Amino acid sequence: MKFFLSIWLMLWLCAASAGGHAQLPHDVPDCEPQIVSVMAAKSEGATRPVAGWQAVILPDNWSQRWPDYDGTVWYRIDWQPGCVDTDNGDSPVGLVIESIIMAGAVYSEDTLLWRDRHLQEPLSRSWNSPRYWLLPASHLREGRVLWVRVAGVAAQTPGLGRVRLGSPEAMLTVMEQGHWRTRTLPFINLVVSAVLGFLALFIWLAFRSQQVFGWYAVTAFCWVLFGVNTLATQAWPFSDTRMVAQANTLAYIFFIASFCVFSWRLLELRCAVWREFPLLALVAGLAGVIVLSPGWEGLQWAGHISSLVFLLNGLCITGWALRRREAGPLMVAGFYLLLIAIGVRDVLILIGLLSSDFYLSQYSCLLFMLMAAVFLGLRVAGDARRIERFNQELSVAIEKACDDLSATMSKEHRLALDNTRLQERLQLAHDLHDGLGGQLVRSIMMVEQSDDGLDKSRYLSMLKLLRDDLRQLVDSGASASASAAPPQTPVEWLAPLRYRFANLFDALEMLLVWNVPDAWRTQPTAVQCLLLARLVEEALTNIVKHSQARCARVTLQLPDDALLLLRVEDDGVGFDVAAVQGGGLGIGLESMRARTERHGGALTLCSQPGATVLEVRLPLGRS
Structure with a gap:
């Protein structure tokens, strides 16, 4: 698994490194069985080699000893009881093997205890699966030699993990602890990631403008696809180990790219849009290298470059956050630094510079989910406060607008009354002109055109006509207004x-x-x-x-x-x-x-x- 060293730098790796190389406790009581020697030799297959044996120390990575060797290696493990004065012949012994990279079979002398389903391509994947056996007393009387056959690929750090012998109860506890660290916890991480990814996806589908939730969902799904590699025990649906590594590296590259874009969207960086296009172009180029490269070197470089992109993005975000000095960006920057610190610690354990049997990488996924949930929660709370303030301001503005509208309507009402009075005056002037004025003109003309003086009755008749016209004018105005x-x-x-x-x-x-x-x-x-x-x-x-x-x-x-x-x-x-x-x-x-x-x-x-x-x-x- 050499080319995954760069990948293990990331906090996202739920026990990819911790499961493959989890250090089991090695402080044992004096009366517990102890391993005397461990030998390894290359073999053509199922036949145990006669020559070529070399002493090794577990955990063993044979690619350091036999570079570029893809095939089978047999391990011979000689052990003896810890108490010389005690026969221990009637007591069963517990056996724990933390990992076999990639597939293998375990024998006690000539008795087969267990074997993987596929010892040839496509190889089974026991690299992250601690296993436990109970060695009965009948086996112990015949001999105290364990044989382990391991089939692996040089590019994937092949070899045998730690082997532990002891009382059944103690070894069962050791196996359960290892199983929790290497399988249960990664499974919980993947389930949590998938659930949160689906929740983010549903939120994005409901509110398409909230693109940060869409990128969160993509990041979570890419992480799940990458993390499945830690739990898979078979190569299916791929035809060989290299195709599994290709798919896993592709998932890792897309995870890094989506995580970077998600972090930009999370922080609402103004330059995020023009950064996304070069990043996606880089992802497309790395994907092409992975798919078209015939060997393992292209996969290694793709993983290294992706890790470098992640590191540079973290440093850029940290510098930007320090300049902004705001709570949200500083929290994300602190998370990035924590990611890098945990990754460096686990890599130092991997290469032996630090002594520990516990890796923190398996907790990184939940840590990220917690950080993202807290950050998005703070953002939602801030948006809610802004909405509340906006509603208050809107209420004040509406109240003021209502007052202004009321005043305006009162003014308009007064203007309308004044206009109505003016129209009534104009209407009255027109009616006087057309009605009473016409009658006056007619009466005047009758007086002017009369050769003889009009008698009293004729004047009275004209005055009555004028009175009737005036009355009709008043009545017609009232009737018109009353419809x-x-x-x-x-x-x-x-x-x-x-x-x-x-x-x-x-x-x-x-x-x-x-x-x-x-x-x-x-x-x-x-x-x-x-x-x-x-x-x-x-x-x-x-x-x-x-x-x-x-x-x-x-x-x-x-x-x-x-x-x-x-x-x-x-x-x-x-x-x-x-x-x-x-x-x-x-x-x-x-x-x-x-x-x-x-x-x-x-x-x-x-x-x-x-x-x-x-x-x-x-x-x-x-x-």
């Missing part, structure tokens, strides 16, 4: 107008013709009927005052259910419409046009000597 019912027929609408203008036109010896239908096709509103009456009054008053006409005609037509057409014609002298409008002389005409347009209608006026036509087109159903 009174409109006339039921055009004849009913026409009656007041006919009464008001018939005597005047007769006195002036002018012919006035009325053409109206007997019934409405669509009932106009009271306001529309009042508008039509005012338009007719103003038009007929203008005819009397200015036209010198001999005949006038008022026509009301209903072309369809949605349109009403009013025409007022005379055969007078006519006038220049453009000149009157441009000179500002047609106040009554502009009043008529404004009234019509305010109700959605259109007024047109054409005039020439002998024919003046005023036409109003009013859509029905609109107030």
